[in-house]
Each structure stands twice: as C-alpha cells, then as structure tokens.
Amino acid sequence: MDLGLSGRVALVGGSSTGLGRAVARELAAEGADVVLCARGEKQLEETRAAIEAETGADVAAVTADLSTLEGVEAAVTGAERAFGRIDILVTNTGGPPAGSFETHDLDTWRSAERLLLESVVELVRRVLPGMKERRWGRIITITSIAVKQPIQNLILSNSLRAAVTGLARTLANDVAPLGITVNNVMPGYTRTQRLEELSGGAPGDETAFEHWTREIPMGRIGRPRELAALVAFLASERASYITGTSVPVDGGWIRSLV
Secondary structure: OOOOOOOOEEEEOOOOOHHHHHHHHHHHHOOOEEEEEEOOHHHHHHHHHHHHHHHOOOEEEEEOOOOOHHHHHHHHHHHHHHHOOOOEEEEOOOOOOOEOHHHOOHHHHHHHHHHHHHHHHHHHHHHHHHHHHHOOEEEEEEOOHHHOOOOOOEHHHHHHHHHHHHHHHHHHHHHHHHOEEEEEEEEOOEOOHHHHHHHOOOOOOOHHHHHHHHHOOOOOOEOHHHHHHHHHHHOOHHHOOOOOOEEEEOOOOOOOOO
C-alpha cells in the first residue's frame, strides 16, 4: 500500500530511542523527510545516522528539551530550517515518575504538566498556522492505554495524558474543515527502556514482564514497530477521513467496549 508520504515532512518528538525512534524510522521508510528531536545529542545523532542509512531518507536532528518553550522553539525552527515546513507532527516525550498521589509534590506535578501537556500545546501552536495555510496536516499524539483504563501507581501519566486526549479531540473538530486530522495513539505494554524502568526489577529480572504478559490477551509484550505502523497510517493520505480518534495498540489489554 502506498501511504502517500513521499515528500512529506515529519517532526517526531522523543525520537532518539523507543517508540519515537520506531515511529521516525517507519515514516522515513515510507518516504517522508524526518526531523528527530530529543535531549541527548550523542544518541540522537547515532539514531539519525542509523535511520538515514537504513531507509535512504533525508533525516535531520535537533537537540532540544520539549518540556521547555525554548526547546519547542528550537525543534520547530530546526525542522523548518532543514525542510521548509512541517506536515506531520508526532508528539512524544518520556513518561513522568511513577507513584501514588501522596508521593508527588506540586513541583513534580508542574514538571510533569510541562513534559506531557504544555509540550503538546506549544508544538501544536507553532505548527498549526502552516498546516492551515497549506490546508493539509497530521497531528498525532502518543499517549497511553492509561487514558482508557488508568494504571495503578501512575497518577501523573493517567491524569495528564487524559488532558492531552481532551485537547486533541477538541482540536480535531476545529481543524477538520481545513484538511488537518488530529488523532491519539495509545501504546500498551511495549518493550522499551521506559517499560524496563517501570518494571522496577534488576537487569534480567522478568517478573514484572511476566505479570503484564498474563494480562494481555495476545500473551506477549508489544514491539515498538507495531505502534509505529499505525502512526504511519494515520499520517498518510489513506487516513484522510480519520480524525478525533484514540486508537490502542495493546494486544487487547483494554477491556472496555468502546
């Protein structure tokens, strides 16, 4: 299937590792020009070189902290300097600390809010005018299955990713007449560094993974590329009539009907 991504320009947050890297690679493999963004310069450059070598696509990299206004500005400016515009925005950042309500003070809540919510607001604020002018755009937020079914001990993620979902769903209606779609992708338990951290085990300790696997009808942990394939489709011409959705990639973990 030709997804129609050749010549499109995508900015992918948190793309030096994990889900972001998988998404960036998938978009590049489908012919898009891709701008990577993350905080660690060395890892980011290694990822950029690897994706470019694997796919033959044009790949740029901008070192930036998306939890800051300066970082958002640097990412957008760098993407526009490299390719002239941004057609596809994929918002993605690392997750906030685990813990219950009592374990987080106000500063921790504010830091998580900047990371998960403000980063999305400010990225959209900067890319939307160009999308409106060209009457084409794709905004895809990577949230979590916690939006549909809260996960124990992740109150920060449960709360703030739900706010991102509300933002995206409302924005989708506003910009739909302009050829711009806005969708959320909800990863389930997927083998990434973040999941390793949440497992709380020593290296090689699979106890938490075995527990999570028993909860998943497919009987296994997800792979980053499986989520990336959905993001690439939602970014494509083929998905032009899909907007305002939240789609899980979770092996059936969410038990709700809708």
